[in-house]
Amino acid sequence: MQDLSIPEAASHAILEAGRRMDRFGWVPATAGNISVRLGPDRVAITRSGRHKGFLDAAGVMQVDLAARPLDSNARPSAETGLHCGIYRRFPEAGAALHGHSVAATVLSRLAGDTLTLAGYELLKAFPGLPTHDATVAVPVLDNDQDIPRLQAEVERRWADMAVIPPGYLIRGHGVYVWAADMPAALARLEAFEFMLDCELALRRVRP
Numbered sequence: 001m002q003d004l005s006i007p008e009a010a011s012h013a014i015l016e017a018g019r020r021m022d023r024f025g026w027v028p029a030t031a032g033n034i035s036v037r038l039g040p041d042r043v044a045i046t047r048s049g050r051h052k053g054f055l056d057a058a059g060v061m062q063v064d065l066a067a068r069p070l071d072s073n074a075r076p077s078a079e080t081g082l083h084c085g086i087y088r089r090f091p092e093a094g095a096a097l098h099g100h101s102v103a104a105t106v107l108s109r110l111a112g113d114t115l116t117l118a119g120y121e122l123l124k125a126f127p128g129l130p131t132h133d134a135t136v137a138v139p140v141l142d143n144d145q146d147i148p149r150l151q152a153e154v155e156r157r158w159a160d161m162a163v164i165p166p167g168y169l170i171r172g173h174g175v176y177v178w179a180a181d182m183p184a185a186l187a188r189l190e191a192f193e194f195m196l197d198c199e200l201a202l203r204r205v206r207p
């Protein structure tokens with residue numbers, strides 16, 4: 001019999017992250033999903049269709065790294081396969097966040113295959129960038145309701161990159177970001193969203 005209880009710290013981190021993302025307006029309606037790695041083959045993730053600003057402990061469940069729910073009575077996030085893809089590819093990833101901000105949604109529609117962020121002080125929130133004098137090419141993927149197919153496309157894009165930034169955009173949909181733990185993932189998402197807001201503002205004055 002598997003232990004389906006979520007450790008208090010992981011559940012608390014997910015609930016708090018949902019509230020914070022909601023305060024910023026990044027998870028409208030039931031948008032967004034949030035996860036924490038629990039162990040080598042365990043992930044705690046939000047259940048599908050819950051408002052991420054009003055989650056309670058029952059809104060979080062466990063899946064394995066193949067995105068299979070450990071509790072057959074509960075439905076994990078529709079995008080569980082993308083979270084598990086992150087944990088499979090990056091052993092150092094401990095938390096992953098997905099939101100639907102206006103900036104991520106609009107900019108991903110305007111961009112091609114990548115969105116370039118350059119010259120921002122906040123680029124230092126990304127790993128290995130000690131200066132603003134840097135350029136990050138954020139992958140932009142076409143949206144797809146077929147999550148295994150979308151994850152396969154994400155992996156194809158990663159395979160082509162010498163340095164993989166800890167995030168990507170899905171066109172007309174939103175953003176994924178990950179980091180070693182939840183505080184770091186939230187900080188990274190905040191920095192990322194700040195730069196996306198700046199890019200959107202720039203496009204208004206320099207169309």
Ligand SMILES: CSC[C@@H](O)[C@@H](O)C(=O)COP(=O)(O)O
Nearest residue numbers: 030031032033048049050077078
């Ligand atoms: C409100 S529709 C958004 C969903 O289709 C999806 O993109 C999303 O982010 C939330 O899905 P969920 O299954 O609740 O994790």
Ligand SMILES: [Zn+2]
Nearest residue numbers: 031032098174
């Ligand atoms: Zn989504």
